[in-house]
Amino acid sequence: MKEPEKKLVFNTLLKQYAHFGLPTEGIDDKTDFTIHNLRDIHLELPFKSPVFRPNFFSFLFVKDGRGKYTTDNLTFDSSPGTIYFTNPGHYKSHEWFEIGEVYLITLSESFLKENVHPDIFEEFPFLLAETVHPRVLSPDAFFKFEQLYLQINKEYLSKSPYRNRLIGNLFVVLLLKIKEYFWKDYNPIYEGNRSSQIVKTFKRTLEQHYRDLSNGKIHQVFRVQDYADEQNLHPNYLSNVIKSKTGKPIGTWIAEKTIAEAKSLLQNSSTSIKEIAFILGFSESSHFSNYFKKYTDTSPVLYRKQHSTITS
Structure with missing residues (x-):
């Protein structure tokens, strides 16, 4: 075969x-x-x-x-x-x-x-x-x-x-x-078919959710079920649409967003790594450190040391 x-x-x-x-x-x-x-x-x-x-x-x-x-x-x-x-x-x-x-x-x-x-x-x-x-x-x-x-x-x-x-x-x-x-009259919601609208709504919800987490407006991290509930969809259906339309599993979208927010907080704030872990939904800072290293090949401590814009 x-x-x-x-x-x-x-x-x-x-x-x-x-x-x-x-x-x-x-x-x-x-x-x-x-x-x-x-x-x-x-x-x-x-x-x-x-x-x-x-x-x-x-x-x-x-x-x-x-x-x-x-x-x-x-x-x-x-x-x-x-x-x-x-x-x-x-x-x-x-x-x-x-x-x-x-x-x-x-x-x-x-x-x-x-x-x-x-x-x-x-x-x-x-x-x-x-x-x-x-x-x-x-x-x-x-x-x-x-x-x-x-x-x-x-x-x-x-x-x-x-x-x-x-x-x-x-x-x-x-x-x-x-x-x-190019996009003077662009409407970010309308995209011609139902699947495109589902992807658009998911991306916007994902972006808004992590912005609210970073700003301390909310403290509960969304899971796939929560993103599905936002659109009154079954989680399996949402996952299938996201995977088929973007080529990337919904879990990967969430992981990449988590890493992007973690990098931003490590680089541009003095928030402790323990607090960043809590903000991003990790019960232990060690779990966050392992997660971050899995996706970036470096630790949060080393990343902050190399990229921080905050001066002492």
Whole structure:
């Protein structure tokens, strides 16, 4: 019997490129943000990737290039003037035939919340869209985006101690431009069919729930049953919809959100690790430490030591 094809899952662009055998010299492994011209990566064309699932956000700006990309079961062309983005959880593949200037930005949810906007999905709900169709802009319209991503690239390459904050502020402008040009009338709830609405509601509930936990508004961590109850669904049905529509089990969504919130609290607050464990629903700080290390390969203590923005 033929074994099923193994799907590749990557938490960082660095790991993705390393697996594909692509150059990684220009990628900073100390931050959850990258930007570069794909011309510097894809030295041999044509290039076709295997199917993979990234757990980070991607924004692509095609000034001069030609290729194709697939998100889940939808395939789109990449041509001059194309702008598109994808969010975590989708199965993707791409191929390139020509590359002149094609800039790719990738960033994690943690980076978005820490450096762009603390309520990122409330301010920019289109980021939760399941599949966003690309847009092809006129040269004049595209030029406005080019100015922004080139300035972001300049800051990314700088040695400024305020680099992430500068990138975050520029990225706010970039998202506002995307909102202006693409999603002026976007409705984050309406998505055409029942399953899409279920996924949208789950993602928004998940985001709001962890925001309330971090703010101390509530103290009870939701389980799958609670997310199902929010939509009057059987938990098995909700789990099946989330898995089939996003390619990721609901438990993985919850785990990744827990880790994202834990990282944010460890990095940006003086809250004790014991209290963080309690906030995120762990009865013992040792359980939280083991959980955190399982998903990050480091302990909460070491992560805070390496990433804390709080000065003594």
